[in-house]
Amino acid sequence: MPNQLFFTPGPSQLYHTVPYHLKQAISDHIGSISHRSTKFQEIYGAMKLALTQVLELPDNYHILTVASATEVWERILQNLVISQSHHLVNGSFSQRFFDFTQQYQLDSTCQKVGFGADFDLTQIPENSELISITYNETSIGYSFTSEQLQAVRKNHPEAIIALDVVSVSPAVKIDFSQIDTAYLSVQKCFGLPAGLGIWIVNDRCLEKAIAKKALGHIIGSYHALPELLEQSAKNQTPETPNVLSIYLLKHVAEAMLERGLAQIHNETKYKATLLYQLFENHNRLTPFIPSKPNRSQTVCVANVAGGNEELIKNLKQKGLIIGSGYGPYKSQHIRIANFPAHSKESVEMLVDLISTY
Numbered sequence: 001m002p003n004q005l006f007f008t009p010g011p012s013q014l015y016h017t018v019p020y021h022l023k024q025a026i027s028d029h030i031g032s033i034s035h036r037s038t039k040f041q042e043i044y045g046a047m048k049l050a051l052t053q054v055l056e057l058p059d060n061y062h063i064l065t066v067a068s069a070t071e072v073w074e075r076i077l078q079n080l081v082i083s084q085s086h087h088l089v090n091g092s093f094s095q096r097f098f099d100f101t102q103q104y105q106l107d108s109t110c111q112k113v114g115f116g117a118d119f120d121l122t123q124i125p126e127n128s129e130l131i132s133i134t135y136n137e138t139s140i141g142y143s144f145t146s147e148q149l150q151a152v153r154k155n156h157p158e159a160i161i162a163l164d165v166v167s168v169s170p171a172v173k174i175d176f177s178q179i180d181t182a183y184l185s186v187q188k189c190f191g192l193p194a195g196l197g198i199w200i201v202n203d204r205c206l207e208k209a210i211a212k213k214a215l216g217h218i219i220g221s222y223h224a225l226p227e228l229l230e231q232s233a234k235n236q237t238p239e240t241p242n243v244l245s246i247y248l249l250k251h252v253a254e255a256m257l258e259r260g261l262a263q264i265h266n267e268t269k270y271k272a273t274l275l276y277q278l279f280e281n282h283n284r285l286t287p288f289i290p291s292k293p294n295r296s297q298t299v300c301v302a303n304v305a306g307g308n309e310e311l312i313k314n315l316k317q318k319g320l321i322i323g324s325g326y327g328p329y330k331s332q333h334i335r336i337a338n339f340p341a342h343s344k345e346s347v348e349m350l351v352d353l354i355s356t357y
């Protein structure tokens, strides 16, 4: 295979230390150790600690491991919603979570705005049990802002706020004290192979799950929230988990801490600035999201006049793989991931190549 760099919005480029951790995993017998062993418990505990630090989680937030972010959508509905949730929908991922509520026959509501448009946050129903926000809508490159998040928290102190941080954490700092539950998959900003989801919950979530169960509702079985929490407190999991992925996450989170969070956040901003300057100045490109504060720093999306096919092909021949548009925008948009795995040099090279196209 020729050398390739993946700027696709997930799976994406692997974090640069991953090949080393993979080799180390073989010599550490990670594929053979018992998930009930002390060795596994140490890895799990260290993963939780590193992740707590990388995400800058406040006290009393718990880290749980599941299969994917998609799984978390279902677990949230099973454990944290009795009859109704409200969803801010502006793209394919936020839409899919809402679709799950319909399959569960909940009385959930959604505020659906045109892809790329802004939400009217005053329209969130007063007594929503749970409010679902997708911080970074990967399909169109729309990002929530910390001010918007604060506004929702302030106006809905009683609701459980669920935040999708799949394609943003830990590249951008997020104030998790404003929300009650959040989730991500490791193949986006952590630069890991897919196959592990992280679910973060505070104590209000546990109380809600227990209350729902006490009312006679089913909240699930092996991945019901109380069961997940009980196991995680012992640094274990209900099932035989993806031990390799948990091991890799521990090591990558530690490597990121060593690099420094401020550096990661600053580089994300710098690279995003380069990409949006390119979109603004290139005669065939326009940034898709009109509102500047809502342009995603981690998934930069541009409309390509005349379609994206030729540009994507042209870059691919040079070993640079970028994302096409999502869903209805498949042939119109380019989506460029700007994750911690993407070095400044690689983004500068990509920008140079596109600007001469």
Ligand SMILES: *Cc1c(COP(=O)(O)O)cnc(C)c1O
Pocket: 010, 068, 069, 070, 071, 093, 134, 136, 137, 138, 164, 166, 167, 185, 188, 194
């Ligand atoms: C990728 C993605 C998901 C789904 O992740 P899976 O690992 O496929 O479950 C959910 N939300 C957002 C915003 C995403 O980018």
